[in-house]
Amino acid sequence: MQYIINAPKSINTTVKLPASKSISNRAMIIYALSGGKTLPENLSDCDDTNVIVNAIQNMPDVIDIKAAGTAMRFLSAYLSVTEDTHTITGTERMKHRPIGVLVDALRFLGADITYLNEEGFPPLKITGRKHEGGYLEIPGSVSSQYISALLMIGPVLCKGLTLKLTGEIISRPYIDLTLWMMKEFGAEADWSDIDTITVKPKPYKSREYSIESDWSAASYWYETLALSDNYEDEIKFAGLMDGSMQGDSIARYLFSLMGVKTIFDSTKQGIPTTVTLKKLERHVPRLDYDFINSPDLAQTFVVSCALMDIPFKFTGLRTLKIKETDRIEALKTEMKKLGYIIKDENGDSLVWDGERCEPATDIAIDTYEDHRMALSFAPAAFKLPGIKINDPNVVTKSYPNFWNDMRNVGFIIDKK
Known part of the structure; x- marks a missing residue:
């Protein structure tokens, strides 16, 4: 199966994130x-x-x-x-x-x-x-x-x-x-x-426990806002915490460098609250970052930076080779379809210095049985109308309702 994705002209909505x-x-x-x-x-x-x-x-x-x-x-x-x-x-x-x-x-x-x-x-x-x-x-x-x-x-x-x-x-x-x-x-x-x-050899105690929403899932909506051209766009979520222990909450800081502002309704420690994302007019001219503590965000930022013409060097990516697929090779292959020459160094870094190539005439992104390939490339529809995603149901691995959420936000998704 294949999805053909077109982005909305504007976004002003609340997204119900999945649990972490x-x-x-x-x-x-x-x-x-x-x-x-x-x-x-x-x-x-x-x-x-x-x-x-x-x-x-x-x-x-x-x-x-x-x-x-x-x-x-x-x-x-x-x-x-x-x-x-x-x-x-x-x-x-x-x-x-x-x-x-x-x-x-x-x-x-x-x-x-x-x-x-x-x-x-x-x-x-x-x-x-x-x-x-x-x-x-x-x-x-x-x-x-x-x-x-x-x-x-x-x-x-x-x-x-x-x-x-x-x-x-x-x-x-x-x-x-x-x-x-x-x-x-x-x-x-x-x-x-x-x-x-x-x-210590001290047994656990049974207790009631409630799960925070997922910062990894939130990162794809940060990417969506970053790639949008409408500076009036706004996205809200519920259930995230300021000071979250989730490693991928670093996305909040990194996307602030790429023109997305995060506003928490409450900053009380340990209390989930509503978060509002707003689009800013400025972003860094280049982004270098060591993803050793949050490698699952690499695909999101490779796609975002390239499509925003932000050169980058991302290190700390050694574990990407043993994920659902070899994500380093998958990213190089799929980004080349979009017209971007991404290089790897020492098996743990991805670098883009602005080098381009002729993009494919009919772009279809392969997902390699990897949920994050589909999740990170879908927002590219803002820059590449009609982008196709092969085997889109791989998102069920981490975000089963993603495509419904995309439709509710205003994306037009056709099935082929």
Whole structure:
């Protein structure tokens, strides 16, 4: 299937954002480990969260997490400390996404995990049992989801967990988000040194919990306003917090450099409120930024900056190669269709110095089974009327209602 997208002449609307996928996924694992009886409120209805909810509620012998990398990592750790034997598997792409670092760490702590096909990759056979826990070292440069998966089982380990992160530590805000949520459920977990986290063997406490709206989803509406040519345009959301623990809330700062102002109705700490976005007439002439702590925003800013003629150098993108697709190569390929020559450096940077090429005559963006490709390229309709998005339903992975929200804002979306 293919969508053909045309942008509205003006926007003045309120968008109902989905709940945070990052918080929802962590809340479900902690809820299960706490023995909770009441599901967290305002859970995300995206594919990634749904597979975790279904797995925890039903615990089938074979758990298919489809394309949900977060679910593979979080559930592998959870199943390793939960009695019974399960097989966890996913899509063909998932079977080629590495998980060896996490499996090695879990085995070191006492887990019984067997690879069913290729060594270092799913599917996995996991027999859950009690782990001793203790001291563990893991590279800080691996996916923060490995680290979060280990941290969340820390309180149920006999000796707790002392986790030392060696080398460069990436995506630290996501680690801090995990620690914050663990403490919300009564755990004693925090940084005990610049590179070390200590989790006490103190069980979680069951509690009612409500999920904040998703800053990652908000970033695509920031992009929409940034690409609009109408300076009267305005977008509002509900349910975001000033001072949010979500790593992608940095989008608010970055888009302020690109001409989008954020206004909070309330700035009370920890209280979700209404946010208003307004378009400004000025933006930076160039944007250089290290996305090591928020790599999921890279696609949004590559598309936004290029279409706004803002040269850029984005670093800290090493993990993009092991996401739903190799996002570095996917971005280079799809941006070339639009007429932009994006270069990569050292496998962890994307650079655009203003170099252009002849754009495709009939632009159709491939999404590579990657939700963020569709989400980040859709707002380009402001600059490229009639842009086509292939396989648009990939957005269900994180933002199932995205296309309906686009229509409600005024975008015309035709199906082919």
